[in-house]
Amino acid sequence: MQERSDLLSRLLENPLFHEHDIFSELLVAVLHLKEELHLRPSLAGLQAHFPFLYSLAVRTNPFDSSASIVIVD
Structure with missing residues (x-):
């Protein structure tokens, strides 16, 4: 997931995806999970x-x- 975080961030910045609330919310949740797992040592x-x-x-x-x-x- 760490390798694809740039792609996920760029997808979230794309205004086309803002029209699809469910997909945008999913992207935010995935990025939040990535940050949470990255910051927790265990x-x-x-x-x-x-x-x-x-x-x-x-x-x-x-x-x-x-x-x-x-x-x-």
Whole structure:
């Protein structure tokens, strides 16, 4: 993602894409994620600092076909 950040920034600057709000919002979210991952030395504290977001991310994992938002004890 780091190698393509210039391309993503240039796409966001393009006025043609401003007409497509969903795509523009997606680009902003991707750039924000890139910055967040780049600035964090480790994601080890994610579960401790953001337990609800961590739990939701684990339960909605798109790579797990059995993932469910329902909490099962």
